[in-house]
Amino acid sequence: MPSQQFEDREGSVWIGSASGLDRLRDGPFVTYSLPEGLPSNGSSPVFVDSQNRMWFPPVAGGLWWFQNGNRGRVKLAGLDKDVVYSIAGRNSDLWLGRQQGGLTEMHVAGGHFTARTFTQREGLAQQSVYSVLEGRDGSVWAGTLSGGVSRLTGNSFTTYTVADGLSANTVAASLESSDGTMWFATPGGLSKLAKGKWQAYTRKNGLPSNNINCLLEDSSGVLWIGTTGGLAFRGARGFQSPVAAPAPLRESILGMAEDAFGSLWLATSNHVLQVNRSQLLRGTLVGADLREYGLTDGLRGVEGVKRHQSVFKDTAGRIWISLNRGISMVDPARLTRNAVASIVHIQKLSADGRSIDLDHPFHIPAHSHRMAIGYVGLRLSEPERVRYRYLLEGFDRGWSERIAEREAVYTNLNPGSYRFRVMASNPDGSWNRNEAMLAFTIDPLYWQTWWFRVSVAFVFGLSATVLYHFRMYQLTRELNVRFEERLLERNTIAQELHDTLLQGFLGASMQVHLAADLLPTESPAKYPLAHALKSMAQVTTEGRNALRGLRSSNSTLLDLENAFRNIEKELLPQTGDAPRVEFRLIVMGKKRTLHPVIRDEVYRIGREAALRAYQIARATNIHVELRYSSRAFHLLVRDNGPEVGSTAGESTGTRMSVSVMRERANRIGARFLIFSGPGTETRIELVIPSRLAYQYELDRRLQRLFGRA
Numbered sequence: 001m002p003s004q005q006f007e008d009r010e011g012s013v014w015i016g017s018a019s020g021l022d023r024l025r026d027g028p029f030v031t032y033s034l035p036e037g038l039p040s041n042g043s044s045p046v047f048v049d050s051q052n053r054m055w056f057p058p059v060a061g062g063l064w065w066f067q068n069g070n071r072g073r074v075k076l077a078g079l080d081k082d083v084v085y086s087i088a089g090r091n092s093d094l095w096l097g098r099q100q101g102g103l104t105e106m107h108v109a110g111g112h113f114t115a116r117t118f119t120q121r122e123g124l125a126q127q128s129v130y131s132v133l134e135g136r137d138g139s140v141w142a143g144t145l146s147g148g149v150s151r152l153t154g155n156s157f158t159t160y161t162v163a164d165g166l167s168a169n170t171v172a173a174s175l176e177s178s179d180g181t182m183w184f185a186t187p188g189g190l191s192k193l194a195k196g197k198w199q200a201y202t203r204k205n206g207l208p209s210n211n212i213n214c215l216l217e218d219s220s221g222v223l224w225i226g227t228t229g230g231l232a233f234r235g236a237r238g239f240q241s242p243v244a245a246p247a248p249l250r251e252s253i254l255g256m257a258e259d260a261f262g263s264l265w266l267a268t269s270n271h272v273l274q275v276n277r278s279q280l281l282r283g284t285l286v287g288a289d290l291r292e293y294g295l296t297d298g299l300r301g302v303e304g305v306k307r308h309q310s311v312f313k314d315t316a317g318r319i320w321i322s323l324n325r326g327i328s329m330v331d332p333a334r335l336t337r338n339a340v341a342s343i344v345h346i347q348k349l350s351a352d353g354r355s356i357d358l359d360h361p362f363h364i365p366a367h368s369h370r371m372a373i374g375y376v377g378l379r380l381s382e383p384e385r386v387r388y389r390y391l392l393e394g395f396d397r398g399w400s401e402r403i404a405e406r407e408a409v410y411t412n413l414n415p416g417s418y419r420f421r422v423m424a425s426n427p428d429g430s431w432n433r434n435e436a437m438l439a440f441t442i443d444p445l446y447w448q449t450w451w452f453r454v455s456v457a458f459v460f461g462l463s464a465t466v467l468y469h470f471r472m473y474q475l476t477r478e479l480n481v482r483f484e485e486r487l488l489e490r491n492t493i494a495q496e497l498h499d500t501l502l503q504g505f506l507g508a509s510m511q512v513h514l515a516a517d518l519l520p521t522e523s524p525a526k527y528p529l530a531h532a533l534k535s536m537a538q539v540t541t542e543g544r545n546a547l548r549g550l551r552s553s554n555s556t557l558l559d560l561e562n563a564f565r566n567i568e569k570e571l572l573p574q575t576g577d578a579p580r581v582e583f584r585l586i587v588m589g590k591k592r593t594l595h596p597v598i599r600d601e602v603y604r605i606g607r608e609a610a611l612r613a614y615q616i617a618r619a620t621n622i623h624v625e626l627r628y629s630s631r632a633f634h635l636l637v638r639d640n641g642p643e644v645g646s647t648a649g650e651s652t653g654t655r656m657s658v659s660v661m662r663e664r665a666n667r668i669g670a671r672f673l674i675f676s677g678p679g680t681e682t683r684i685e686l687v688i689p690s691r692l693a694y695q696y697e698l699d700r701r702l703q704r705l706f707g708r709a
Contacts, residue, residue: 027298028335033326037071039064041300045307046322047087047094048314049108055094056327057084063096077104077115086308088132088140095140097129097308103142103152123157125150131308133174141182143171149184165198167191167210173308175215177223185212190225190239206239207232208250213306216256216264218277224264226253231266233281243283246290248273254304255311257319259332265319267304267311272321272328288429293330296382301325341432342377342386344424349373349438356440364442371410375436377424385427394418415444472691509536560594561587563603564624567610581614582621589628592694601668602635602686605661609637609684612657617641617682633693635686642682668692 004016014021032054033041040058047055053067061083063074073080083099096104102119118124126147133141140152148161148169160166168188175183182193189202189210202210209229216224223234230250232241242249251268258264258277266273276289294302303324304310310322318331349356351368364371377386387402394416400408402425420438425431516529568583594602606624613619619641627634658674661684665672669692675683 027296029293029298029328029330031298031300031326031328032066033300037069038066038327039073041324042322042326043305043307043324044322044327045084045086045309046312046320046327047089047309048312048318048320049089049094050091050315051108052314052316053108054320054327055087056322057087059083074106074113076113077101077106077117079104079115085128085130086132088134088309090134095132095134097132097142098127100127102127103129103132103140103150105140118152118157122155123150123159125157125159125161131171131173133176135176136180141174143174143184144169146170149174160193160198162188165191165193165200167200167202172212173214175217175223177217178221183215183223185215185225187211190215201239206241208241213252213254214256214309214311216258218258218264222277222281224256226256226266228252235281242280242285244285245280246285248290248292249275254306255309255321257311257313259313259319260317261332263332265311265313265321265330267321267323270303272299272302272304272323286429288425291428292385294382294385296385299323299325299328340426341430341434342379342424342426343434344375344377344388344422344432344436346420346422346436346438347374347376349440358438364440366415366443366445368442369412371413373408373410373420373422373438374406375408375422376406379426382427387425387429388422389425389431390420390422392418392420413442415442417441476691509533509540512536560599560603560626561585564606564610564626567607567624580620583610584621584623586623586625587628588625592628592633594633594693598633598668598688598693601664601670602633602688605664605672605686606635606637608657608661608664610639613637613639613641613682616657619682629690631690633688633690637684639682 006014006016032038038056039062040060042056043059044056049055051067053065055063055065057063061081063079063084065072065074078101079096079098082101084096085099086097088095092108094106094108096106098104102117102124104115104117106113106115120127124142124144126144128145128147129142130145131141131143133143135141141149142152143149146169148159148164148166149171150157150159161169166184166186167190168186170187171184172187173185175185177183180194184191184193187210189200190207190212192199192201201207207225207227207229208231209227211228212225213228214226216226218224225232225234225239229252230241230245231253232239248268248271249266251270253266253268255267256264262277264273264275264277264280266275272293274291274293276285279285279289293299301324305322305324307322312320314320316331317333318329321328321330346358349358350372351364352370354365356364373390375388375390377383377388379386384404387404388406389399389402390408391399392408392410395410395413395418408420408422418440420440421435423431423433423435512529512533516526516533519526519529564585568585610622610624613622617639619639621638621640623636623638625634625636625638627636662672665686668688670689671687673683673685673687675685
C-alpha cells in the first residue's frame with residue numbers, strides 16, 4: 001500500500017503507511033554522540049579550531065577530533081592515557097589542560113600532530129590543570145585544580161595563589177577582558193588582576209554565589225558571571241543579578257557563549273536557553289526573549305556539564321554545547337521564528353466536579369465552591385512548550401503569569417456574571433491575540449439576591465425607625481409625667497405659701513402698722529417700727545414675686561412674646577440718672593405651643609439674662625430672639641455689656657446669675673451656651689429639642705403612629 005504524505009501548517013511532514021504514522025520535522029540542533037561515531041555521550045569540554053575540526057576529550061580519557069564525518073584519536077604525549085580537562089588555542093596551536101600530565105601544547109599541521117608538555121619541573125604550579133586561556137600577548141594562563149594559576153611567558157612560569165590575592169587555589173575559568181584585565185573564577189569568589197593588583201568579589205558585592213563556574217565578556221564589554229546560584233553581570237552599579245530573572249536563570253550556570261545576533265546561549269544544570277541579552281540587561285524580558293530548548297529540538301539531553309568551556313562559539317558563529325547526552329550544535333543564522341500561532345480552545349467547565357455543557361447557554365448552580373476551566377493550545381509540534389495566560393473578568397485584576405498548566409481553578413466565586421479569556425503562545429513565545437472566551441453566570445442563593453437584601457434593609461430600617469420613635473414616645477411621656485408632677489408641686493407650694501406664710505406675714509405687718517400709729521410722734525420707737533415696716537413691705541413684695549415664679553400664670557405667661565414684653569417695664573429707669581435701655585423682641589418661625597414647664601423655665605432664663613445685662617452688665621441695648629423651628633426651640637439674648645466677669649464688681653453677680661440659668665437649663669434637658677469676649681457683644685443662647693419643647697404636637701404625632709396609650 002503506497003504511503004500518504006501531508007505537510008501541516010507548522011511545516012512538519014506526516015507520512016502514513018501500513019506500519020503507522022510518522023512525522024518528520026527539522027530541529028535547530030544537530031547532536032553528536034555514540035550513534036554518530038563519537039566514543040562517548042558527551043560530558044566533556046568542547047573546542048572547534050580554525051579548520052572547523054571539533055575537539056573533544058571523553059570522560060574516560062584521551063583526545064578525539066571530528067570533522068566532516070571523519071574522526072580520529074590523538075595518542076602522542078601520553079594523551080590517550082590521561083583525562084583532558086580543558087582545550088584552548090588559536091590558529092593551528094592547541095593548549096590542553098590535563099588531569100595528571102600538566103599543560104600540553106599541540107601543533108596541528110594537516111593530519112600531523114606534534115606536542116610538548118610543561119609540568120611542575122618547568123615551574124607549573126600543579127600537574128592537574130583544570131582551565132586554560134591563551135592571552136592576546138601570547139602568554140598562557142593555566143588554572144590548576146588546587147595550586148592556583150600559573151602564567152607561561154616564553155618558557156617560564158609565574159604562579160599566583162591565595163597568598164597573592166587569589167580568592168581560592170582552584171581556578172574553574174579564566175578570562176581576559178578587552179581592557180587587559182584578567183578575571184578568574186574560583187569556588188571562593190571572583191578574582192581580578194589589573195596592573196599587578198588583585199581584588200576579590202563575593203556575594204557581599206552583589207554576586208548570587210561565591211562559587212563561580214564560567215565567565216564571558218559580550219560584544220558590548222559587559223562581563224557575565226555564571227555561578228552555582230544563577231547568572232550575574234557587571235554593570236554601572238557593580239555586580240548584580242538580572243531584574244526579575246526567571247527560574248532557569250537562577251540555576252547553576254555551567255557554560256555561556258554569545259552569538260552574532262545579540263543572544264546569550266546558556267547551559268544550566270537542567271536547561272539549554274537562548275536569552276535576549278539587551279532585554280535581560282534592562283530587566284524587561286518577555287516570553288519571546290527567553291527560549292528554552294528540549295528533546296524535540298534535536299537535543300538528546302538538557303543537563304549541562306561542569307567542564308571548562310562547555311559552551312563554545314566557533315569561527316563560523318555556530319554554538320556548540322556539551323551536555324550529558326552528547327555534543328549539540330546550533331547555527332543561530334539559520335534559526336527562524338515560527339510565526340504559526342497556537343490556536344487556543346476551551347474544552348471543559350466543571351463546578352464542584354460536575355461537568356457543565358458548553359453547547360448551550362448555562363448557569364452555574366448556586367453556592368458552587370470550586371470552578372475548573374480546562375483549555376488547550378492546538379499545536380502538533382512541541383505542544384509541551386505552549387504557554388498560556390488567562391483572565392477572569394469580574395474577578396481577576398489582570399492577566400495571569402505565563403504558565404504551562406491547562407486548567408484554571410477558582411474557588412468561592414460570588415454570584416454574578418463572568419467572562420473567562422485565555423490566550424496561548426507558540427514555542428517561540430509569540431502570543432496568539434485571538435483569545436478563546438467563555439461567559440457564564442453563577443446563580444445566587446435566595447439570601448444573595450438583590451430583592452432579599454433590599455427587603456432586609458427595608459425591614460431593618462423600618463424596625464429601627466419604629467423602635468426609635470417608640471423609645472422617644474416613652475421618654476417623652478415619662479418627661480411629661482415629671483413635668484406635670486413638678487407643675488402640680490409648684491402650684492401646691494405656691495398655694496400653701498400664699499395661704500399661710502404670706503397671709504400671716506401680712507397680718508403681722510398690719511399689727512405693726514397699728515402699733516406704730518398708736519405711738520406718739522416723738523416716741524423713740526417710732527423710727528425703728530417705720531424701718532421694720534419698710535423692710536416687711538419689701539419682703540412681702542419679694543415673696544409675691546417668688547410666688548409668681550412658682551405658679552404658672554394662665555394668662556400672661558401663656559404667650560412668651562407678651563411675657564417678654566413685660567420685662568421691658570422692669571428695665572425702665574427708676575431714677576433720672578439711670579441709663580435708657582433699648583429693648584427689642586424678635587419672634588421667628590411659626591409659633592408652636594410649648595409645654596407649661598418648658599415655657600416657664602424659658603421665661604425665667606430669658607428674664608434672668610435680660611436682668612443680668614441691665615443690672616449687672618449695665619447694657620444699653622438688649623435684644624431677645626424667640627425662634628421656632630421643626631428641630632428645636634431657640635432663645636437668644638444679646639446685649640452690648642462688657643465681657644462676662646470682666647470686672648471685679650460684676651464677677652460675683654454674674655457667676656450667680658449664669659449658674660442659676662445653667663441649672664434651670666439642665667433641669668429641662670436644654671443646651672445652655674454663652675458667647676462673650678473683649679470688644680464683642682454677649683450672647684446667651686438656650687436650645688431645647690423639639691421633642692421636649694413642642695410637647696403637644698409630638699404627642700399627636702406619636703399617638704397617630706402608636707395609638708393612644
